[in-house]
Amino acid sequence: MTALGSFGIMVGANSVPLLAALILEALVGYPDAFHRRIPHPVTWVGRLIGGLDEVWNKGSAAVQRWTGIGLVLTLIVLPAAIGLALEHVLTGWFGIALMIAIATTGLAQRSLYLHVRKVLKPLKERNLVDARKRLSMIVGRDTGELDEKAIAAAATESLAESFCDGIVAPAFWFLIAGLPGLFVFKAISTADSQIGHLDNRYRYFGWAAARTDDVMNFIPARIAGCLICIAAPGGWRIMLRDARKHLSPNAGWSEAAMAGALSVQMGGGAAYEGEWIARATLGDGRRPEAADLRVALSIYLRACLLLWLAVGALIWAL
Template identity: 70%
Template sequence: MTFSLLGDRPEQLLAILVVEALLGYPEALHRRVPHPVVWAGRLISKLDRTWNAGSEAAQKWAGVGTVTLLVALTVIIGAALEAALTGWLGWAVIILLGTTGLAQRSLYLHVRKIVLSLKQGDIVETREYLSMIVGRDTDDLNDRGIASAATESLAESFCDGIVAPAFWFLVAGLPGLFVFKAISTGDSQIGHLDDRYRHFGWAAARCDDVMNFVPARIAGLLICIAGMGGWRIMLRDARKHLSPNAGWSEAAMAGALHVQMGGGATYDGEWIARATLGEGERPRPSDLTRALAIYLRACLLLWLVIGGLIWVL
């Protein structure tokens, strides 16, 4: 018997995960039709230019308005699409639309590119690849610094690029998925603590924290299972992270690899003190390879969990 609150979403989600892993978002398509996240980013940039001004209170309310507008638009679009897409063809279109919200394939390919570049010894090229997935400055990083930053990004992105969007699709279908991606995009663009966004980006950052709260802990759990360890470090160190959520998957990965991650880093020329996660030495390039294998197993575990839901329900 199908659980009415979930409907066909478990079956759709499993199909989305499989199709996205196989196809991703093809570059040829991206050149013709920009990824939906690009559209959300353009809207946020426009609102930033026009609304982010005035007193601190005015900036904060403008930020709340920005998030409210993003949520309203994405809910309307998602709900309208689900209402219009019926039958087997509609089911297939929902699956294709759902794949735009996940990043299993693109994250794997990008980190694999970093791994291969490290093996070839091209440190300059590797730094360029790394800069595409991390916010910190990469110009002065050596091979261990690159491996550490890439491993942290891989672990964190497993949550906000895969587990969280899958979770919100399961909970609320396309509207839930679209809202999560819009909020995540808003957090990445304006959810910073610098002078420009401290107040305007406050609402986006807090909403992102709320939406990632449950998925972050699920992601940490999956990484520990996939890595056959890391529980003690995750439970001990997750809350040391500056983010209330990112520490769960990062600490789990550090524990599974028996390495130490985190620590201070430079962002836009400014040194930011951060707690360390885990024990042992800093990750080597070989540890990044191991992290990528854990990531793949964790993705497969997520598939199995969704498959289990389908079987049980």
């Protein structure tokens, strides 16, 4: 059997559990009652990264780059080994059901929707204090001085970018590499969130994590942008025009698609931990408002449904 044939068989075998995991996660997510007893696996990865950061993020720029590479290798080998071990023991119908449940922990359809909706509610009521507080839970930028339009823009950008990072990309890596692929992606994505910054502390130590995250998101980012454009066709022109303006090689695809779908302008400079970062604008026209964030949530739901349909089409084709 050719390598291509083997790959097709693997994708076909993973597509049914993936569709089941997408549907199950959308319905129940990671319940708070369960989280209080067993913290979400991402928190375990975060603690590991934090510990390695404290021990390894020292020395010259060259040393920090090498130890950062060591951290990335750790976050590839360890999660992949755990994923392979689980796939080896999770056999039979019960094992497949448990694998589906485990896979839901790598997806964030429900939690992303709920977190953004928690920003929308006080924003519509013009309770900017509460809206900023809710927003700070989903974005990395400083939120203390943001006005209504800036809050709406930040939440909309986060929704669009996280559609890739939290849904399309983990689904993609589960599809092509099962639990090992999903676990490695989530570990690298978490590392990018924690240490993949351009500030003085992480400029060198976080370099490898940020670049690896860029590679792993390259294809999913473009898929995510296309799904948003299909969900709201007005996004195609702006996505193709503005996606490459973003500082990230990937985030601009879904953000520009959403800006075009809403006929608004997103992006622009923002402060991160007191440091102003210049960023290009994406899209044309006015800045987003609360009503646009509500529409963005509707587009997001349609894009999630399109992802389900795409996986279902793979099941039918393979």
